[in-house]
Amino acid sequence: MGILRTILLRVVYAILLLVAVLVLNFSLMHLAPGDVADTISQSMGGADQEILDEIRVSYGLDQPFIVQLGRYIANVAQFDLGYSFFYNQPVTKLILERLPATLLLVIAAQIAALFIGVVLGVISARKPNGLSNYVVTFLALFGYSAPVFWTGILLLITFSLNVHWFPVAGMRDVTIEGGFWVHFIDVARHLFLPAVTLGSIFLALYSRLSRASMMEVLGSDYVRTAKAKGLTSNQVVYKHALKNALSPVITLAGLQFSAVLSGAVLVEAVFSWPGLGTLAFQSIIARDTPTILGILFFSALVVIIGNLLTDLALRLVDPRVGGQK
């Protein structure tokens, strides 16, 4: 009952938030010079004022701002994000084609960064003077200071061009034929470097936080109790301490979700990953307003869903969150 209610409440908030995002995005785009008519005329190789006006009338661009906004929101509510004249496709279709690639990249990077970060954090918290501590410190320094595109290019040159361990670009090799697993491995090989690049920034963050959190938890009274029960030190650390130490890390990961998504734009550009980032990049250059708006809308949607999932994950590790009465 408690959880269902919360989810329902969060969904209502999410919808309000999305409407706000739509209004804001649409207004900003409206303020910027140039509109769809310009794009169309450009693709036709230029047009005179009469034709431009005609286009504006037929697309409702002559209407007052508030009417255009209302119409846009009504359309979005029906999952119609407009039509891209640059790609000659409905925006929704365009985005849904690219979304899976971005989600794959973002989720792989997040999971890898979280998993490795937590493992490193725990190991270094257990042995405050051990080797793993230097690894964590180095990673943190590296992750904070190295720009994503630089890391990406460095990895690309080293592992793809020099030693040919991984493919250079894209998401799949079209020449490959075979069953599901053949394609799975192909995509995984393409995914590896981009995910490592994107994950590297967040790995630093997560490993440092989990180390700090773990050290605090290891000194707590309930860890002493767990030892006093005669549990093995692995049980004490990986059962009693870890579940407590995870909460702040999960919270941070949730907060970082939007940062990961924007990081993905850069990484996709470096590795020609066929996702939303590449699409965003191209449509901004082409001034393809409907597509840009659509991408912004979907990014907001992804971040909101990510936060909702974070909330649920927190509930799983900490029963006090949301406090059942």
Add this chain to the structure above:
Amino acid sequence: MSPLLEVKNLRIELTTRDGVAPVIDDLSFTLNPGETMSFVGESGCGKSMTALALMGLLPEKVGRVAAGNIIFDGEDLSQASDERLRAIRGNEISMIFQEPMTSLNPVFTIGEQIAEVLRAHQGLSRKAAWAQSIELLNAVRIPNAKSRVSDYPFQMSGGQRQRAMIAMALACQPKILIADEPTTALDVTVQAQIFDLLTDLRKQTGAAIILITHDMGAVAEMAERMIVMYAGRKAELGPVDQIIEHPRHPYTKGLIECVPHIQSDPSLERHDLVEVPGIVPSLREFGKDQCLFASRCAYLTEACLASRPTEKLFANGQSADCWHAEGL
């Protein structure tokens, strides 16, 4: 009857910023099966450290047993392997702590935390261990044990948490239960309930209890013998009634006089509250070869500053580490 636990010349050293200090210096005592022995003394005198040493749980890298033996059932725990200590902890010797609010893990249910001990030491299946935890919660008188067993600690009051801790400690029917100020964090009525519970459980299980407390009333009610600790050293040891009737150490005398007496007629003039003047020496001074109580003592003579008092034994089983014990 051979003692269940024999602590011989125990010395525990703490490594602090100021160097190495003996928090426990030359402590010897025995504990018989089924007996309740009480530890009293001011804050910081090393009661908890003694308890942790018995459990093999001294703070890592800070504390260590520097000398002496802890002989439990014929086995020297100060020499035992980690694995051996793990098998004993929570099984044959278990402990309940001073802080019920923070000593239970907030993210596991009470039932899981109790069942876990049973699985670890008695190899019970998940189902059997869970059923047994309900029994144990019943035994520590938590109402509705069947539904409370899947509660989380934050859903329980301090008294209930301490009961759950007791259930956890008694799960494997230990031979020794160490209760480190089990009621300090609780309000007075709950304190009385917990002591009653401990008394009853002790009768049922036959466990020996080491009761660390500031509550002289509880000592008088529950314990057969007591040890008075001062600055890491034993001040006095003996049967509770004998010590209360005739303390042989000036510090014990002071402690007993400190206990306020409730008057049945509130219109009578109240006694002033008594305190032991002065403060406990700091950890740095613990190793000195003199009586550490000297600066606060009304019976101070030169002998007290010249060397550490030796133990005086009395016919009634009492013993006191004071140069003036006989004259007191």
